[in-house]
Amino acid sequence: MSKRRPRHSPRPEVIARAVSDMLCRVCERAAVALPQDLPLADIQNIDSLRLLQAIALLEEQFSIEIDVVALERLHRVRDIVELISDALPEE
Numbered sequence: 001m002s003k004r005r006p007r008h009s010p011r012p013e014v015i016a017r018a019v020s021d022m023l024c025r026v027c028e029r030a031a032v033a034l035p036q037d038l039p040l041a042d043i044q045n046i047d048s049l050r051l052l053q054a055i056a057l058l059e060e061q062f063s064i065e066i067d068v069v070a071l072e073r074l075h076r077v078r079d080i081v082e083l084i085s086d087a088l089p090e091e
Contacts, residue, residue, distance in 0.1 A: 009088040010062075012081065018061060019054075019080045026054045036078040058084060 010018075020034040027045040040046055051074070058080070059066055064087040074080055 009085075009090070012085060015062075015084050016077075016081045019058065019077060019084065022054045022058050022061070023077070023080075026050045026057070034077045036076070036081065038077045039075060040077065040079075055080070062088060064088060 016036065017033065021031050023034060023040075023043055023046070024031045027043055027050055029044060034043065040051060052071075055066060055071065058064075062084055064084065066083060066087055070083055074083065
């Protein structure tokens with residue numbers, strides 16, 4: 001019988017990079033590090049469907065579930081990073 005290894009939460013910069021990469025991917029842009037204070041509305045090709053797609057893929061990537069109500073508070077890239085950080089299990 002094998003023991004489950006404890007999951008370690010990724011560092012904030014790893015989460016930030018994953019968020020940037022995913023937003024760029026769903027918006028069909030070259031992957032770049034998006035500034036944390038960038039308003040989501042300023043991301044080229046972003047719309048509500050693409051934002052939801054990015055959130056769903058990030059949920060899968062980090063094995064988390066994000067409350068739908070929390071989506072209303074997403075205005076900047078930083079908000080997504082913080083939402084994911086808060087949803088990760090504590091070490």
